[in-house]
Structure formats: structure tokens, C-alpha cells
Amino acid sequence: MEEASPYGDYKFVGRLDHVKTFNQAIKSICFNDYGMLQVSDDGLRITVEQGKSIQATLFMPPGAFKEFYVQDFQSFGLKMNVLSECLNLFGSADCSLRMMYRDQGDPLKIILYPYDDEDVSTECAIKTMDCEEPIDYDMNLKGSDLNVIFVRGPNLSKVFHELEKSAEEFEFVTSPDRPHFKITTVGIMQAVFSVEVAKTSPMMMMFNCKQTVVARYKSQQIRLTNKAMQVATKVAIKTNSIGLLELHLVMQGEGQEEIFVQFYIIPLLNAD
């Protein structure tokens, strides 16, 4: 006879002490209606895609949770704005949170417990649905020929903030030679504005580029990373030889636990 699980018939239970960082991370990837949630022994992933050119994934390893239990591999789709709305119900008041999921077709339950008042709680039952597997970009970013740069989040956020808002395209240059790391914006009037960061700059935490990669991206897509960038402590910029870009952002919670948000952005085809 099997022993009764303390989780009853729940296949996924996760508990967080503070909702804030999770909430910020969810908000930062809410650029499309639907998201896909996957949970396994590795942790929790929530993926949002827009077309076939940008993908964002929130990743929380089991260590980011106060309590984490999962049976097998669970995956389902849900509406991102509904999830975000639920996490935001108590506004800025700090809450602890419990997530529970039973089985296919059942809702994802999120219970919020505000610290201000222990006699108050809110339970959200969010409808789940079937969905397709997200595209796996990660496999293209394995291997030794990648350009990888680690920078401090607040610095990078400031650099992006200074870039021209009306620009249509961003060009990223990563290179073992000068200028090491350069972002150029190309505006409507073909006005060009660029920022260069030398590998000796204090905002660089690690610099490992083996080849020169020049690639252009839609600025609209780069801007989707803004919200995440604003709260990130560290950012890894990875690109392969054809310019597939990964921005890997680290967010730190109150208890020093880390939450990761990855953006994969497909480069524009070379115009010239």
C-alpha cells in the first residue's frame, strides 16, 4: 500500500515567503496573453512567446521556494494577465504565497496571505488549458563558440534607458577586440546613436568573447526586456555566431533566493 502524501492529490505545491520578486518577474514577461507553465524536479518555468521571434522564460529552481513538491512533469497553459492580476491583489502589501495544482484540466490555485493581517487570505483559482510546447532555443546556445558577457543589472538598465526611445532597430556588437560591447540604435531618420562598453569597465563582471558578432534586433522586442532589466541584479548577454541573443537576467528575492528570467531574441535578417 502506498503511503498517503501530505500533499493529498496535488501534483504540484510551491510556497514562497514573499510574493514581490515573483510578481515583478511575472510582470516583466507579461507581453503576451498566454503563457505556459512547466514544473518538474528542476523547478518551475513560465514561458511567454510572441510570434516566433521572441521568447521569455521565468525560471525558479526549487531552492527559490520555501517549499517545493512536484510529482512527475506537469505542464499547462494559462492567461498571463490573470496570473499577474492575482499576484497583485494586495498591491504593495507584502504577502506569502502558496501555489497548488492538482491535475490536467484543474485550475492553478494561488493563495495569498498578507503579513499585515493574519486573518485575511485570498485564494485565486486560475483556469488552465492545454498548450503547445515552447520552442527550445537553449540548444542553439550550447557549445563553446558563444560570446558571453556578464554585466551588473542596474548599469545595463541605465544604458538601455539612455538609448533613443524612437529607434526602430538595435545593433549589438560583441567582440574580443575593441569596442568589445557596443549597442547602436538606428532611428527613423537613420540617426545613429551608440554606446560602447569596454571589457575593462566596472559594470562588466565577466567578459568572454571569441569572435566578432554583429546583429540587429527589432527595438520593440529589446524594449520588452525593460521591465525585467530594471529589477535585475545581474544580466548575462549571450550570442552565437548568427546573432541569436539570450539575455539571462537574475533577480534577487528578499531572502537572497534567485529567480531567473531569460529572453531569447531572434536577429533581423541582414539587410545589406
Add this chain to the structure above:
Amino acid sequence: MKFRALMQDAMYMREFQAIVATLAKLAKDCVMILGDRQMHFIVNEDQSSAASPLVWATIAADEYFPEYRMEAARSDQEYIVLSMSSANLGRALSVLRGGGVSMCKLKLQRIQFPCISVIASVQSSSSSEAREVVHDVPVTIIPASDWAAYVVPRVPNSQLALSLPSLRLLRSLIDKLKNISPSLEFQASFDGELSVIAASEMSTVTSRFQKLLPRSLTVSQQEASCSVDSRKASAFFGALQLSNEELTIGIDQEHSIHLQIDVRQDVVLHSILPAVCV
């Protein structure tokens, strides 16, 4: 027809101002019923917007006014009934919000047109002499023949009433819940639990408030529930200007929800949210 009243206590003046400011946020016009020992304000469900709920305040004259005199138009009448712009009255009283007001008089008088004059004596920091700030708020005198349309609403017979010690969380929750669903279901149980439920196609959000004190009621019932318009509920909570935090929620099963804030023993703000079909 005569009416005059005087306030002197700074805290009472601020409370009175806050009550009127709350009403002013809810509707354009308000009705003021001056009785022998009581003053009532009523704002009706605003015709122009479906979002405004019925709210009224009852103030025992001797709580706020050391001097209070009311003489009706005829000796056999009990009231003076006036209608006015709630925003105008709110603005006239806004002087009471700041400090330095030593006295405020309310007076019904006729200066070309009938009005309630709000006369505040304000002590200024630069001079020892008090300034007198006067606002004349135009009013319409409602003739006794029309009074039937302006009666003070009756508190509904709630089967269950719970008192909530702090409004803050409920208030911000309702503001968020109105975006989820057009109606909110309130469920109360006799053991002191209140649930507010918002359901949409994509989610169901249930907020629970536990360990609330049931108010003693003649009818004892274990549970009661009622669904109301979430914009109306949100409008009431959004308008509240009182720093008072305690709220009593009474539920008349599938009929209405009665919200009551006891500012003082005999100064009470009420609202009724009628049931909606879900």
C-alpha cells in the same frame, strides 16, 4: 423657517468635513434633512452613472453641535428638507480640514436665494485677529408636499452582520476585484468568516476575512450571502474620506448588503448595495 448650528471642536469639525467630502465624491447632489435633534445627509444613486450607491449619514446634533436650533416652516412640521450641490458644500467645508479653525457656524439664510452659509473663524499665524471665511451654498427648499420622495432610508433587516476591524485590505481588494468581475458575492457565516468572491471566465478569486465579530441580531442564521455590483461597492470604498477604520457589513440574504461605519456613537454613515442577478 430657521436653522443655525455651531461647531467648536477641531476633531468634530474635521469629521463633519470628512463625511460631507465622502458624499461629495459619490454624487453631484445631496439632500440635507434637518430634524429637531438630528441632521441627515442622503446621496441617492446617481442617475447619470450606475456606479454610485445609495449612501446616507445620520448625525445626532448634540454630538457635533453645542448649539443647534431648527424651526420648521410650520409648527406642525418636523423637518426642513434642502437639496444642494454636494461639491459646493464640500468645498465650503474644506476650510475645516486645515488647522486653526476655532469655530464654524452653519446658517440657513436668504440672500436673494436660499442658502446654507458656512461661516468659519480661522486663526491666522501672522495676525492675532481671526479671519472669517464665509461660503454661501445655494440650496433648494423642498416643500413638504414632496417630502415623501426624500425620506431617510431604513436600515435593512440583515440576517447576519459582521464587523471588520480594519478597512484597508478590503478596500484595496475591492478596487482590484472590480476589474475581475462585474459582480461580487459576499458570504458571511455566524462563526465570523466573511468571503468576497469575484468570478470571471478565467479565474475565481475568493478573499477570506476570518475571526470577525458577529453583531448581535434577533434573527439568528448560520450563513447569508448576496451578490452586488462591484463598481457600486468600489465606489463606496473609494469615496470614503473618514479615518475611521471599523466597518460593519450586514447581509440581507439575496436582497442587499448594508455597510455601516460608526464614526461616533450617534454619527453613522450607511450604504446599501442592492443585490444583482448573476
